[in-house]
Amino acid sequence: MKMEYIPGKKKGTVTLYALSTCGWCAKTKALLKELGVEHSYVYVDLLQGDELEQAIRMVERFNPHGSFPTLVIDEKKVIIGFREQEIREALG
Amino acid sequence: MTSGEISDQEVDARYRKLDREAEEGGYHLNPDADFTRNLVRGLLVNEKRFGYPACPCRLSSGTRDDDRDIICPCDYRDPDLNEYGTCYCALYVSGEMLAGKGPVVSIPERRPPRSERKKGGMQTGKVALPTMSYPVWRCRVCGYLCAREAPPLICPVCKATKDRFERFL
Secondary structure (H helix, E strand, O other): OOOEEEOOEOOOOEEEEEOOOOHHHHHHHHHHHHHOEOEEEEEHHHOOHHHHHHHHHHHHHHOOOOOOOEEEEOOOEEEEOOOHHHHHHHHO | OHHHHOOHHHHHHHHHHHHHHHHHOOOEEOOOHHHHHHHHHHHHHHHHHHOOOEOOOOOOOOOHHHHHHHEOOOOOHHHHHHHHOEOOOOOEEOHHHHOOOOOOOOOOOOOOOHHHOOOOOOOOOOOOOOOOOOOEEEEOOOOOEEEOOOOOOEOOOOOOEHHHEEEOO
């Protein structure tokens, strides 16, 4: 699955699963930018076929509801939704 | 960006229409105009992609039958407004939130996960009681009830389409 890579401060492996049309996803993406954290993101709604299914399964692995945004840090910590304080504490 | 195909004029026009319809029905759009504009753009992007304005904050299947519950306004808007003062996207907010009585925040997803979702389709399973001269139809979005042979083409309260109605009695 192709991810967009954003260079920045290393705080672990930070991956954002987002939708290109979603307001809270945009806020989460902007917050990561503001914090200057190295991360990768993917707009799942722009994927198709096998890539799409693969991305959905990955999100569901970390967040059984399969909702967006899902932020995964080091494959352990999962932050679902735009939880500003939680994101700042984890990555600030 | 796919959103590049939607002009600012289209976004403004839909924004005004949604705002007018919301206020007429006793609902309110989020007063954060930039945030709301982006969601309206997302609705138009989805309308172009799928043929219906699927929720911009949920992943659409691309099939109307599977997405009927998340066509905006979604089946979950009103329970979320009651419980949190905002819908899942924060496109719609309660009067209290509009008056600044609380922060509009990202809320939990009320829609069941895809493994637990039932297939869509208008539910017509219930049989009308013999004493009733008409079946009663319920709008799944706002709860509007009407007794007539078939549901209206558009819900007069919340503007949801006919396929969002279920047989109530």
